Amino acid sequence: MSNAPPEEPAEFSGASPMDPSGKSERPTTPPRSDVPVLEDTPPKRHNETTSQSFRSGKLDEKRTALIKDLGNIIPEVELDCFTENILPPLQVGFQPQEIVNSLKTSGYIIKDRWKPFEKDPKDDTKREEEIFDPLIGVFNSIVDAANEPHGHEQTLRLSLNPDKPPMSERKYSSRPDGCMVLKDAEEKIANDKKADRWWYDYALALEFKKNEANRNDNVSKQVYSMQHMMTIDPCRRFVFGITIENTKMRLWFSCRATILVSKSFNFITDHTTLTRVFLSLAFASKADLGWDPTIIVSETTEGRVYHFDVEGRKFDSEAVLSDFAADAIIGRATRAFRVIDPVSGEEFALKDVWVDDDRELEYEIYKRLLNDIEKKYGKPGREEAEKLLLTPEVHCKVKADEQEDHTCKVMMREGRYNGSHESSGLPGVQDNLKMDHLGSRAPHGGKRTRIHHRIHYRIVFKEVATPLYNVMDLREIFVVLKDCTRLLELMHGCGWVHRDISCGNVYSYNGRGRLGDLEYAKKKDSIGKHDIRTGTLDFMAVEVARSEYMFCPELDRDTIRSNIFANTETIRSPQPNFYYNGIHDMESLWWFPIWMMFFHDIKFWDTMNESQKNDRISMILELFPRHLDTTLRHPFLNSSFSFKKSMSCLPECFDVFSNVLDFLRSNLKRNYQLFEATLPTPDQAVLDGLYGLCFEAWDVCIEKATGVTTLVPVAFKPYSDDIPFATSTSKRKATIAPPLSILPASKVPRIDSPNT
Template sequence: MSSCSTISSESLWTHKRRRDSHGSTKSKQAARESKVEAARQVHLENAFNHLLELGVDAWLQSFVDDSPLSLWSNTNVSTVMASLTEKGVLSDEKHWGAVRSGLDSDLPENDVYKVVETLATQVQVAAVAVNKDAKPTTALQSTPNSPAESSVYCLAKAKPDGHFTVVRRMPKVNDPEPKPQRDSTWMDRRDRGLRISRSLDDTVAIAEYKKEKSGRPENERQLLGNVAQVMYNDPRRIFSFGITIEKTSVRLWHFNRSRICVSKEFDCEKEPYALVRVLLFLSFASQQQLGFDPTVMKGEDGTEQYFRYAVGDKWYRTVGDPIDEDGAYFLIGRGVRVWAVKECDQGGKFLSEELNVLKDAWQWDDIPTERQIQEDIMRSLAQRTKISFEDARAKLAKYFLTIIADETLTSTPKKPSEAQQISFTQRPTASLPTKSRSQRTTQSVGPHGPENGQAPAPVEQQELAHHCRTNQRHVFKEMCSTYYEVCDLRVGLEVCKGYVEGISLIRVAGYVHRDISGGNCLVYEGLPKISDLEHCKRYDSVSTHDAVTVTYQFTAVDVGLGKICFPLDKADFPSRGAYLKATVNLPHHHFHFFHDLESVFWVASHHIVNSIPDDPRNIPTVDSVKAWHTTVKRYFNDTTDSILRRQRLLEKNLDELYRALQQWWTAEVTEVFYGLFEFAEVLIAQYKALQKQPQVLLTPDALDRRWPEELFTSDAYDTLISLLDEALSSLPSKVPVLQTWAVLADLEQAAAAEGRKAKRSKLAGQ
């Protein structure tokens, strides 16, 4: 078997950032198209409640810089339109009939809308005639049959009908017949010296066209999926633009991590002014105006592509592929990217050999930075336990990451006052196991988007407040591994004790973490570290963003299902009368301290069942390990069904897992697991004990009822630590393990090698 890998089992499929080239496995076209459409549906649902509509003038005012000196000012637009009229591009009535002519002649869609590229070129020429010093920064290409080049693998390759991409100026040459170079298009090189990229790295706007208005739903799905890939592909991107045309009806789009703003439709034949102005803006705006972040720079070192992030007064250069960028796959949300980095100078030269970790994310504007949250927890612990702040820091610092630099940068624009929330033309189907799908900010992503074990159901649109997001950037000193990567069962259980101790201290400080998972539980030189504190908050506080989406594989079942899952029954009371009296006012479900503790229990349980010992009781085969992998996913998956199964596990002390583990582990070791799994009974008893106590109101709103903090004692935490100690006392000094997926990968690789060997032998006539 191979040594322990550093790749999470949840990221096996993942979209690695390409340095030179990438590929994907071939599959049947029909199956692939079905998966692509599924991915588009996921993007549609992710953005469903975040679509705002503005009048055309209001949209232009909000998202197009209105400086009177700009090339796209009202005065210059009028001048450019007059020039286009003089040249016959527009009619005397300043109408543009090119699209209509194509529609009337029944040309194919690609030919009808090729005229949009022609108009963009004519607009640029007219603008340069107005201002001799003006130079286009982008060019519009019609590329309906050519997928755009991407730096990351994604199943649904971007294949826009048209896209504005950054141009690069080349020295003028006298070659009468310049030839296009590989992976690039050259436009009129002799006269204009422009190299036009086809890369998503350089794409600033996507265009989608349809000959009939009935094609609007498809336009929206394609536009949203392609723009999401633009944002996912490039860490430098703050926002992006889009244009859709159905027949002659145009809508203008602006996308960021907080919301999507679309203009009301207008007729490009009768009212070309707004289209001309947007074409001017997209042609001549600076990269920053077009959505590129000036604090993130892309560089190349040989065949390696890297990024340089500015944090405070320092620069940090990425090393290798992202540690995590799954969150950036979704357009609306935090867009989290995590990198290994080293400090560098502004030119990219390394100034240090120490590996640190950089986290870049878009948080709600009312969420403090991780440094502020750490210090707030430490301060609260000091006040509540009557110790000095330094002593509180010493107690908690060993469980937290050390922040060496942090900064809050750009914010998304505020919601325009005139904007009205609307729906997409086509409603998405439900694919995420949560009622508040629109507010989902972290998701475990599979190659086709999040998985779901339930039949699709219509999504209910919610009227949201549409708060802004701010770009928070942190650099952490410790380069940790995740809990997934622990390759010794004994070490895993030891570290798990530290997580229990850490969240117990956070409880004493009056805070709940709210997103404990195998990815947020880290290990640094054998020591536990609890990360991702952005959802951490005071238990007794009420805020706009209390509803948080957690990692479903490890969430407490109450939280995952959004209800109290272990209610009191008659057996919990001495008499029927006492039962009826206690259940007159049913308690309100809310996140509390024991939910964090349950998540730690699930993290430990997942580590046990997802690990196969080096010396298993039965020899693993491809079939047996595949079946085991399916079993593990059945309980620890991003689905509602998975959470329901874990509810049943708790009700029966995880007996099913205990019996299933016997195929890999000896009887002595499975007895150790049996003792640890008894914590399920303790958890349910704690949940039921809470329900016998009255809740208190934090605000006049009845939905803000919670159990008093003093009910959450250390007993359950101490019990879990005691059970972990008992388990550790019965285990050998070393218990090497491999994750299920790693064992399966080794077996499949060995089988493939054996197959090739047999084929060669057959060909050789042996």
């Protein structure tokens, strides 16, 4: 799943979750393993949550980064649409207008205003906290008036103006102006003044301002709170929020497909709407408030233990292996856990992810791929491939209230708001911006143009494997690359491509290679929506980044002369449609050892002075720019001179491997030329010799790496803030600090191909 992120800054002002004094009663999540297992593989754009401003910046910088990640636009929906389709449904018997009438009779509503709010907040001279504190009385009066004749069980309580930030495993100093929190947790706070509030119990956060001019601040804080609640807790499917500026209240909703805000209403005079909102939330089930009913949490002195249900089988979490992808407020939120089957005692790797609802499930892709390999190579070929892939144990579409969980069909109750309507940009985020459509995935410009609704998917693998970016044994790395080359040979031979080869999808298991994350694997001739620009930026083939063939042979001189004098239109002939092919997978594999050498040194070997480090940093920024501009990567692949010049900034201990990679570079280029000379009807047979050359190259590297082995990340800081720098296994490990490693680039936006 996700690549490991940088360490979090220590900006938390409350008690530590691991406070030895025992003041904090609720434990944190279980400690992460030293070895993460699965890498997130969505073909999506770079997320601001991977940026330095989010990772190590101040609180305001983090909030700004999240708004930027949304493209500075948040879709605004009609209030009726929000209350009818997104808010939890009202309990049987609740009639908001009847409750309003009873409160008027009792004198709690006077002259069409709530009694505690005689003035609009902007006209009140009291402090903000004092002005909005009576909202608790309004909430309680509505709840009491509604529940007296019906006796429904109240789920949430409203609390305002906390004296310190809520607790969580993430050290954040954010303190919302208020919250709706689970009633049981709030009763514990009331009975024990030493007890802490925890983000895990927050159903939603509230932010308020006296004046509408401060709306931007409310927006950034609300988005940050929603992101935080969904990031820290695997149990959260979606979250709500409320903001108030003067008299205007807005309702918020965030799930893994989109974030929405309602149009405003006057919470002081629109009594029926406020009553409807408070009753919907106060008495909703935990599932309707966004919690996952298929995960049970045990809180122990060792940490939070998650008990997952996968197709009726139970798995208990032992460690969080990877959850970096869950930081993006919109996305797949891929998480991986090392889990144990409580019945058999066996360990497995569990992957929890939100996938586009029009994609084939990973298990189904796995079975189809093996079947095609068996058709081509027989049973021995299938058995060999099975040993080179991660092995599914069980999988399922996760259900919520007996329905397969879906960001539209379940969370929005198949409402009108399905991503096809126009919506204006939210002025509180950026003035005068408009969207043609609602959005949750972003093109290169950053503006999200469409919702890609998602389903919740869970798959358990038999192997708890190590992603290659966490392998620091150089010889083992080349062994893994050789094994994965063999698997790619089998895949390509039966017409498949992987399309997302990266250091997070290639694994070491018991010292041998395994290839995982098949969500984007497909048959080369299959028709689909998700064909182009799939992959991780640092390892993406140059042609894929450009979406065009770049090695087509030129016409010879005589042909060009003939065409000129014959006045033919050969030069204006249409170019062949671009498709991902097997050489692109092989190029991605080739980029990995190059990436490793630029970001790592061999332990106890050459060290660099400051000048050498600066040269290395400059070359990293050219070769791994974290965007789709391949201007400098192309000559690196195309020219031996450019390749050697770029590699010369590395320590001499890498020279022997650089020479082998230059040999592979030359053969990749030649195979591109041979393949593209056969277009527009490509001849796959021209690639047959490439795999043997790769095996030969990896064997040489394995031999040369024997005795060299241990790699260490390069300590770039403080030389450049542009170089990604991260902990290798966990940003949220509570006890033992993990070793350092480097954070690979994120995935790129999915671009739906007009050719498919």
